[in-house]
Amino acid sequence: MAQGIVLTGDRPTGPLHLGHYVGSLANRVELQNSYKQYVMIADVQALTDNFDNPQKVRDNVLQVGLDYLAVGIDPHKTTIFIQSMIPQIAELAIFYLNFVTINRLKRNPTIKAEIAQKGYGENVTAGFLIYPVHQAADITVVKGAIVPIGEDQLPMIEQANEIVRTFNRTYGVDVLVEAKPLISEVPRLPGLDGKAKMSKSLGNAIFLCDPADVVSKKVMTMYTDPDHIRVSDPGKVEGNVVFSYLDIFDTNKDEVKELKAHYRRGGLGDVVIKKRLIDVLNAFLDPIRTRRAALEKDPDYVMATLLAGSQQTREVAEQTMREVRAAMRLDYDVRDKR
Amino acid sequence: MAQGIVLTGDRPTGPLHLGHYVGSLANRVELQNSYKQYVMIADVQALTDNFDNPQKVRDNVLQVGLDYLAVGIDPHKTTIFIQSMIPQIAELAIFYLNFVTINRLKRNPTIKAEIAQKGYGENVTAGFLIYPVHQAADITVVKGAIVPIGEDQLPMIEQANEIVRTFNRTYGVDVLVEAKPLISEVPRLPGLDGKAKMSKSLGNAIFLCDPADVVSKKVMTMYTDPDHIRVSDPGKVEGNVVFSYLDIFDTNKDEVKELKAHYRRGGLGDVVIKKRLIDVLNAFLDPIRTRRAALEKDPDYVMATLLAGSQQTREVAEQTMREVRAAMRLDYDVRDKR
Numbered sequence: 001m002a003q004g005i006v007l008t009g010d011r012p013t014g015p016l017h018l019g020h021y022v023g024s025l026a027n028r029v030e031l032q033n034s035y036k037q038y039v040m041i042a043d044v045q046a047l048t049d050n051f052d053n054p055q056k057v058r059d060n061v062l063q064v065g066l067d068y069l070a071v072g073i074d075p076h077k078t079t080i081f082i083q084s085m086i087p088q089i090a091e092l093a094i095f096y097l098n099f100v101t102i103n104r105l106k107r108n109p110t111i112k113a114e115i116a117q118k119g120y121g122e123n124v125t126a127g128f129l130i131y132p133v134h135q136a137a138d139i140t141v142v143k144g145a146i147v148p149i150g151e152d153q154l155p156m157i158e159q160a161n162e163i164v165r166t167f168n169r170t171y172g173v174d175v176l177v178e179a180k181p182l183i184s185e186v187p188r189l190p191g192l193d194g195k196a197k198m199s200k201s202l203g204n205a206i207f208l209c210d211p212a213d214v215v216s217k218k219v220m221t222m223y224t225d226p227d228h229i230r231v232s233d234p235g236k237v238e239g240n241v242v243f244s245y246l247d248i249f250d251t252n253k254d255e256v257k258e259l260k261a262h263y264r265r266g267g268l269g270d271v272v273i274k275k276r277l278i279d280v281l282n283a284f285l286d287p288i289r290t291r292r293a294a295l296e297k298d299p300d301y302v303m304a305t306l307l308a309g310s311q312q313t314r315e316v317a318e319q320t321m322r323e324v325r326a327a328m329r330l331d332y333d334v335r336d337k338r
Numbered sequence: 339m340a341q342g343i344v345l346t347g348d349r350p351t352g353p354l355h356l357g358h359y360v361g362s363l364a365n366r367v368e369l370q371n372s373y374k375q376y377v378m379i380a381d382v383q384a385l386t387d388n389f390d391n392p393q394k395v396r397d398n399v400l401q402v403g404l405d406y407l408a409v410g411i412d413p414h415k416t417t418i419f420i421q422s423m424i425p426q427i428a429e430l431a432i433f434y435l436n437f438v439t440i441n442r443l444k445r446n447p448t449i450k451a452e453i454a455q456k457g458y459g460e461n462v463t464a465g466f467l468i469y470p471v472h473q474a475a476d477i478t479v480v481k482g483a484i485v486p487i488g489e490d491q492l493p494m495i496e497q498a499n500e501i502v503r504t505f506n507r508t509y510g511v512d513v514l515v516e517a518k519p520l521i522s523e524v525p526r527l528p529g530l531d532g533k534a535k536m537s538k539s540l541g542n543a544i545f546l547c548d549p550a551d552v553v554s555k556k557v558m559t560m561y562t563d564p565d566h567i568r569v570s571d572p573g574k575v576e577g578n579v580v581f582s583y584l585d586i587f588d589t590n591k592d593e594v595k596e597l598k599a600h601y602r603r604g605g606l607g608d609v610v611i612k613k614r615l616i617d618v619l620n621a622f623l624d625p626i627r628t629r630r631a632a633l634e635k636d637p638d639y640v641m642a643t644l645l646a647g648s649q650q651t652r653e654v655a656e657q658t659m660r661e662v663r664a665a666m667r668l669d670y671d672v673r674d675k676r
Binding site (some may be wrong): 048 | 381382385386389390392393395396399420422423425426428429431432433435436437438439440441443460461462463464465466467468471472508509641644645663665666667668670671
């Protein structure tokens with residue numbers, strides 16, 4: 001096993017899609033062979049902007065759990081846990097709030113962008129504004145040292161590490177561990193519509209749980225080259241979503257290269273390349289769907305897996321908290337020897 | 339037993355003084371006979387502005403515990419607990435943060451005044467700004483319905499009740515209980531220097547643990563009437579701290595009345611009334627000091643009492659959290675029957 005604990009996770013606000021697979025899930029399936037890995041289903045964080053729709057969050061905890069197991073995150077190698085089942089995270093977050101000013105939180109570029117995007121303005125809830133502090137608790141409670149993220153999440157790691165350093169310095173300890181970001185080098189999967197990001201809310205996603213016919217229909221709507229009207233027209237490959245996907249999912253790189261050349265010089269219709277992509281995607285998704293279908297028949301097993309992972313995480317988190325409480329002189333139940 | 343659970347407490351930042359006794363401790367010794375009462379030693383709250391001095395907070399948890407038991411808060415009637423030992427409070431506070439905007443917190447008059455007084459300005463920590471939310475969790479986690487407070491703390495109860503109403507409305511439940519303030523009708527005990535408030539930080543306090551000779555010295559410095567130079571001069575009783583104290587602590591009301599008349603017409607020296615007050619205060623404090631001295635010899639018993647109260651509180655808090663988690667659909671370990 002390589003050194004360092006990996007902490008990563010998702011907000012359970014919808015089923016996971018191909019963008020998640022390419023951006024993070026595939027990586028986790030690899031990382032679990034080399035690292036102790038925790039994967040968190042971040043229901044508490046999801047509630048910060050879904051507090052009035054808890055059933056949505058609840059339902060998606062199971063859906064995300066199904067997706068994890070279906071893609072091959074192995075509960076024997078990876079500890080999958082539900083955030084709200086680790087009360088130590090809340091305890092730690094409350095302590096961390098003393099190390100961060102409101103102004104510092106407002107300057108966090110990730111939060112700043114999200115507040116603008118969601119139009120919260122000055123009416124941002126305390127829960128939303130402080131979520132980077134909560135995230136610092138997520139990471140440090142399991143002593144996460146490696147956090148796979150996208151580039152846009154770098155300010156969150158910086159904020160977490162600031163808290164770690166302040167805590168250790170204030171209490172003269174080395175209880176908390178700084179985290180290193182592991183930036184994904186995989187190009188981001190565009191949405192069906194050609195937008196840079198695939199996302200449920202943009203309605204441009206192919207979900208890991210989409211049946212074959214849904215995948216077919218979605219691929220047929222894919223953005224290609226608006227100037228490629230007739231089959232005989234030369235077409236553009238850059239920005240053409242079908243080719244972006246073939247680049248990632250088609251294992252026959254030589255044939256993809258030939259198809260691109262053919263498309264560029266004209267004579268290759270969109271329907272042909274889309275049909276190929278449908279086959280490629282369904283071949284990729286079929287084993288995932290098969291495993292998911294089996295797991296869907298036994299939701300109790302899936303939930304039991306998440307509960308067992310949460311129990312394991314609680315034990316690790318409680319050990320961290322024992323050290324944190326000792327550092328903060330809150331260990332009243334330990335006989336005072338000083 | 340009267341209906342309604344009482345929740346009250348103190349920040350462990352110093353030993354308790356006569357101002358605490360008059361303002362709240364005496365009341366608690368009464369309330370415990372009629373109500374289920376929880377008294378919280380608020381170490382987490384004390385850390386919001388003492389996070390860099392945890393040993394001070396730690397030491398004063400024991401001191402405050404000693405004071406409680408010495409004045410007659412009876413652990414068989416009152417549950418005394420240490421705030422940090424109830425992780426459910428942190429869990430609940432994190433959820434509540436979703437119901438409160440940063441702007442609303444900044445408008446809280448109590449917090450606004452405290453931020454100005456402490457000179458935090460825009461550099462207020464998140465921990466300090468959100469402490470009314472944490473306080474809402476303190477109260478509601480034990481379903482506190484009656485909260486004895488000073489008038490200046492009314493905005494805190496209002497804030498807590500706003501959260502209660504929003505929570506219950508959002509989740510369509512009546513899990514949380516609104517709290518009623520119980521405003522103290524006792525006049526506030528002035529400081530030795532005549533300032534309106536007795537406080538450790540103002541250096542004008544008589545502590546419950548002050549030995550007799552310290553009490554004597556402090557009373558001799560007490561503010562009386564600066565125009566009462568010679569014994570034969572007529573003196574003012576209003577604003578004269580010695581008489582304010584005699585009014586409260588001297589059980590012989592008729593003699594106090596006579597002394598006041600005598601002082602007003604002249605011929606009664608400050609030393610005479612101060613000596614009387616010294617006797618009165620030491621007579622009042624003696625049994626408290628005796629109990630405290632005995633308890634000080636057995637700090638393990640005191641801490642065990644606080645730990646036992648914390649354990650009882652955790653059980654009550656966990657029951658509340660079961661209801662809260664069910665309302666928020668976070669009860670994953672309860673088999674889904676819907």
